[in-house]
Amino acid sequence: MKKLILVTNDDGYLAPGVRRLIEWLEPFGEVIAVCPDGPRSAQSMALTVSTAMRITRVDDYKRDGSVLYKCNGTPVDCVKLAMHTVLPRIPDLVVSGINHGSNAAVNVLYSGTMGAVFEGTVFGIPSVGFSLTSHSMDADFLPCRPFIESIVKKVIEKGLPEGVCLNVNIPKDCIPSGMRVVRAARGKWSDEYQEYTDPFGNPFYWLCGRFINEEPEAVDTDEYCLAHGIVSIVPEVVDRTHSDVDAISSLLSL
Amino acid sequence: MKKLILVTNDDGYLAPGVRRLIEWLEPFGEVIAVCPDGPRSAQSMALTVSTAMRITRVDDYKRDGSVLYKCNGTPVDCVKLAMHTVLPRIPDLVVSGINHGSNAAVNVLYSGTMGAVFEGTVFGIPSVGFSLTSHSMDADFLPCRPFIESIVKKVIEKGLPEGVCLNVNIPKDCIPSGMRVVRAARGKWSDEYQEYTDPFGNPFYWLCGRFINEEPEAVDTDEYCLAHGIVSIVPEVVDRTHSDVDAISSLLSL
Numbered sequence: 001m002k003k004l005i006l007v008t009n010d011d012g013y014l015a016p017g018v019r020r021l022i023e024w025l026e027p028f029g030e031v032i033a034v035c036p037d038g039p040r041s042a043q044s045m046a047l048t049v050s051t052a053m054r055i056t057r058v059d060d061y062k063r064d065g066s067v068l069y070k071c072n073g074t075p076v077d078c079v080k081l082a083m084h085t086v087l088p089r090i091p092d093l094v095v096s097g098i099n100h101g102s103n104a105a106v107n108v109l110y111s112g113t114m115g116a117v118f119e120g121t122v123f124g125i126p127s128v129g130f131s132l133t134s135h136s137m138d139a140d141f142l143p144c145r146p147f148i149e150s151i152v153k154k155v156i157e158k159g160l161p162e163g164v165c166l167n168v169n170i171p172k173d174c175i176p177s178g179m180r181v182v183r184a185a186r187g188k189w190s191d192e193y194q195e196y197t198d199p200f201g202n203p204f205y206w207l208c209g210r211f212i213n214e215e216p217e218a219v220d221t222d223e224y225c226l227a228h229g230i231v232s233i234v235p236e237v238v239d240r241t242h243s244d245v246d247a248i249s250s251l252l253s254l
Numbered sequence: 255m256k257k258l259i260l261v262t263n264d265d266g267y268l269a270p271g272v273r274r275l276i277e278w279l280e281p282f283g284e285v286i287a288v289c290p291d292g293p294r295s296a297q298s299m300a301l302t303v304s305t306a307m308r309i310t311r312v313d314d315y316k317r318d319g320s321v322l323y324k325c326n327g328t329p330v331d332c333v334k335l336a337m338h339t340v341l342p343r344i345p346d347l348v349v350s351g352i353n354h355g356s357n358a359a360v361n362v363l364y365s366g367t368m369g370a371v372f373e374g375t376v377f378g379i380p381s382v383g384f385s386l387t388s389h390s391m392d393a394d395f396l397p398c399r400p401f402i403e404s405i406v407k408k409v410i411e412k413g414l415p416e417g418v419c420l421n422v423n424i425p426k427d428c429i430p431s432g433m434r435v436v437r438a439a440r441g442k443w444s445d446e447y448q449e450y451t452d453p454f455g456n457p458f459y460w461l462c463g464r465f466i467n468e469e470p471e472a473v474d475t476d477e478y479c480l481a482h483g484i485v486s487i488v489p490e491v492v493d494r495t496h497s498d499v500d501a502i503s504s505l506l507s508l
Contacts, residue, residue, distance in 0.1 A: 045298035045363050046328075052458040053447070074300075076364070081459060084447045106376055108494065109299050110330070122360055122442055154506050161505075164496050181503035183495040188376055193338045196306070204306040205335060220499075233506065235496035240362065241437040242418050242489035243497065245474075249435035251415075252408045252487065 003029030003156060006091040006120070008078045010099065010112025012038045013058060013070045017098035017132065020141045021148070022066050025095060028152055030065060032091075034082040036112075037070040041101075043112035045119065047080075048073040055081050075116035083123060093156060094120030097130035098141055098148075104133075104169045104222040104232060105185040105211065114167055114236070121165040121238045126155050128165065133226055134172035144170045147179055147231050160235075167234040171226045179231035185221035187213040257283030257410060260345040260374070262332045264294045264353065264366025267312060267324045271352035271386065274395045275402070276320050279349060282406055284319060286345075288336040290366075291324040295355075297366035299373065301334075302327040309335050329370035337377060347410060348374030351384035352395055352402075358387075358423045358476040358486060359439040359465065368490070371419045375492045380414040382406070387480055388426035398424045401433055401485050414489075421488040425480045433485035439475035441467040 005025050009018040013035035025031050034055065054072050061068040069086055071078045079094065099113040108114050113129045120127030130148055132139055147170055160166070168179075192209035213223045222232035242248060259279050263272040267289035279285050288309065308326050315322040323340055325332045333348065353367040362368050367383045374381030384402055386393055401424055414420070422433075446463035467477045476486035496502060 042301040042303045044300045046300040047296040049296045235502040236494040237496050240490040242491050248489040
């Protein structure tokens with residue numbers, strides 16, 4: 001039987017990144033895409049709990065074998081609602097992206113692209129997120145294609161360990177120098193707000209900031225790879241329980 | 255110097271749970287609370303990226319030593335904005351809650367309460383989330399108090415390992431039978447949507463569902479504790495990188 005692939009993203013159904021992804025996944029199976037009806041960046045694993053949810057087919061999107069739906073929720077809502085409504089069976093693969101912007105290091109925590117990937121993993125489905133480290137809507141996604149094809153082929157063939165998904169970041173000035181499986185770099189955002197004063201003299205703030213890599217020399221990290229033109233693949237777990245429960249028990253004298 | 259404690263939640267600044275939490279934390283230090291201006295349940299680690307952010311003091315909230323602010327963002331926005339604006343220095347502790355409802359097992363992924371706790375951990379601050387397994391606004395939070403005091407005292411005294419935070423769930427019919435440090439139970443949500451038809455004949459959906467614990471007999475899990483009147487403490491990590499990067503590298507033939 002043909003593989004069934006659920007595609008989603010967080011930049012919305014009109015984003016060039018997801019359009020390319022759908023096209024490039026078609027040789028691997030039947031593609032059903034369910035994407036937010038507008039940008040939902042930085043939605044993490046947020047769920048819509050207090051609004052009616054709708055999912056509607058994008059009628060003017062005509063491709064041979066692929067269908068596209070839009071949904072008024074977050075990326076996680078898209079996955080949940082797809083599973084509940086338009087998918088004929090549990091898909092063999094969930095693929096999210098191609099995100100317009102990096103989801104490396106700590107950014108994975110806030111990423112809507114990766115939120116959908118974690119949700120696919122909760123459902124027990126092998127799930128992969130792809131991001132290109134450029135926010136430009138005119139970004140050239142073509143260099144991503146061989147990396148996506150190679151990773152998707154392997155994951156369809158071999159699956160992924162239970163509870164593990166992949167966070168793939170592709171550097172925008174990507175030279176075809178390969179890819180590496182690495183860990184997330186330690187780092188944090190700094191100078192996170194721009195301050196303004198409204199016409200009535202009241203302050204307001206807008207989120208911005210710059211990411212500081214706290215270990216730029218660490219070769220086994222995603223940020224190192226991206227800084228050196230190498231595609232980074234970080235295997236991520238859904239279960240965040242700390243490996244040493246006993247140590248915390250002692251610390252709390254329990 | 256007096257300890258500085260940042261308090262937040264996801265049910266909003268009017269929720270009884272956070273009001274009790276502020277009061278009970280006052281003996282441990284100076285409390286500054288920055289809460290969403292309305293309910294922000296299931297916001298995970300979502301960030302507000304395309305709206306002006308405001309933070310304003312709740313003037314009619316008068317307590318000796320504690321101040322309360324409201325913010326138009328998510329729980330993570332509250333933590334970020336608090337750090338940037340109203341906190342005089344990096345706090346010694348971030349405490350989120352008391353949530354109205356369980357954040358055990360897979361629910362930690364979607365939880366706004368725990369989103370704020372993970373954000374505190376990204377900042378390198380010992381951070382703890384408290385949840386009571388009742389959604390009622392009339393829930394009795396008082397039985398939570400000794401557990402909160404005991405955990406906060408220990409965490410202030412000993413800190414937490416870097417990158418590790420605590421997800422504390424308190425059963426609503428809590429007998430004082432102690433607390434345990436455990437792992438998150440494996441499980442998933444089922445029957446996640448109620449279906450409706452609008453007056454024009456179009457379908458819409460509302461998120462609901464029931465949680466299925468896939469390992470109800472496992473005594474070392476949070477769900478087991480809660481089912482037996484025991485407070486569960488799950489230590490959670492911020493860095494989700496899978497422990498065996500090499501295994502994934504082999505799987506992908508890299």
